[in-house]
């Protein structure tokens with residue numbers, strides 16, 4: 331019947347709900363959006379993907395009368411699925427901004443992960459579940475990883491044990507899912523957890539359906555090291571948007587025509603990498619520093635189309651900054667980011683603008699709250715903000731030759747220099763700035779970055795391995811996750827970076843685009859080396 335193929339969605343417009351919508355449609359359901367509290371009470375099944383900050387969400391729910399409707403709906407044991415913040419809001423309160431009251435349906439206080447015990451916060455990535463009771467929507471997949479991205483979590487206790495259906499270990503054993511009767515909520519993102527996640531949603535939408543039990547001989551044990559495929563995107567000289575790939579950031583062919591290297595179409599390649607098992611996909615609009623992304627809508631279109639079929643996290647970077655167009659209309663970086671989130675991005679990545687913000691912060695010691703980095707992380711949470719660093723190695727005879735952090739490096743300089751500092755650049759490596767990667771990383775962590783994408787211009791496209799010295803330096807300096815990037819040429823380079831540094835993820839471009847090494851081979855290799863990966 332038509333009634334049974336409609337799901338009601340509560341979206342208060344604070345972030346990327348496009349992916350949840352796409353996943354629901356992918357599973358054959360139509361979506362009815364909640365406009366009034368009555369729509370909640372009338373729902374056959376309700377999905378509540380909480381996004382943004384706890385206090386802001388409660389504010390909207392209280393003001394609109396939706397908080398009360400939600401409580402009534404849930405107390406009547408009507409079919410409900412909360413996602414991420416949609417789980418946290420069911421609890422009594424959260425410490426996210428002081429102490430804020432939640433819906434109060436489940437005993438417990440939502441608190442922040444403790445990064446002092448060696449676990450990086452935010453908790454970003456694919457982790458394992460310990461299923462503690464019949465959860466209905468999680469049945470049959472206890473052995474597989476699901477995707478989490480959050481800094482706050484609810485803890486199991488004697489008072490809420492009747493609700494808890496699974497936990498996840500990340501320093502603490504926190505609540506990964508709850509279930510009572512028809513009421514479900516998950517801290518992870520089913521819409522971002524690939525096939526496994528889609529089957530969780532399917533179980534909720536079709537409660538009587540029986541899943542085929544897929545035997546999984548590889549058991550998920552904990553947080554997996556991520557393998558990320560990166561697509562550098564720009565318009566070629568004909569004006570078509572292409573995936574390109576640089577050689578130390580030079581993306582032009584070594585021919586008379588000097589054309590922009592073309593390695594494929596962004597949406598198609600992203601779809602392929604999703605099927606091949608990429609844990610995450612990044613798009614970098616590499617001419618964003620000169621072409622304003624909202625003036626140049628193809629990138630937004632790429633995101634929209636990709637998110638229709640790709641159910642793993644998507645990051646987009648390039649051109650996130652304040653901008654005034656030719657007609658004098660001013661766009662804030664927050665508007666640019668919001669448009670990216672609405673179009674299906676889970677995280678945005680800031681390059682050049684974060685360098686200026688860090689320089690200013692180091693100079694003045696003042697957090698103005700006005701930089702794009704600070705504004706976007708305040709509204710969307712720091713887990714949604716990546717800072718992309720594009721450093722270039724500067725060789726030195728002695729570490730005392732510069733005011734920046736210098737280290738002894740394996741690759742000595744042309745005159746046998748044993749030390750180097752890593753100079754940050756802006757505008758796609760075109761301009762060096764008076765700040766090192768080390769100083770930048772520490773500053774942007776304080777300004778609200780949730781993750782660092784660490785490139786290295788010297789290694790980019792060389793296929794000789796990651797810059798282990800640099801990645802070790804940065805991943806030891808910060809307590810947010812670090813993505814190692816630039817230089818992957820063989821599967822061994824991935825195990826090397828994981829064994830010698832504290833990187834949480836490794837990103838590659840060229841070897842995947844040129845089909846030299848399939849993503850699956852990277853994972854098989856890491857698995858053989860005893861490194862946890864998602865299959």
Ligand code: 1PR
Pocket residue numbers: 560561562575576578579580581614615616617618619647648649650679680681682683718719720756757758759785786789790791792793815816817818837838839840841
């Ligand atoms: O400064 O905020 O507009 O952001 C611009 C973004 O575009 C930055 O994230 C910057 O890293 C990126 N970017 C700018 N120019 C280039 C270029 O290549 N000419 N690409 C560029 C960065 C580096 C990685 C690459 C890895 C792995 N590309 O993304 O994919 O090095 O490559 P490999 O595996 O082939 O070695 P803003």
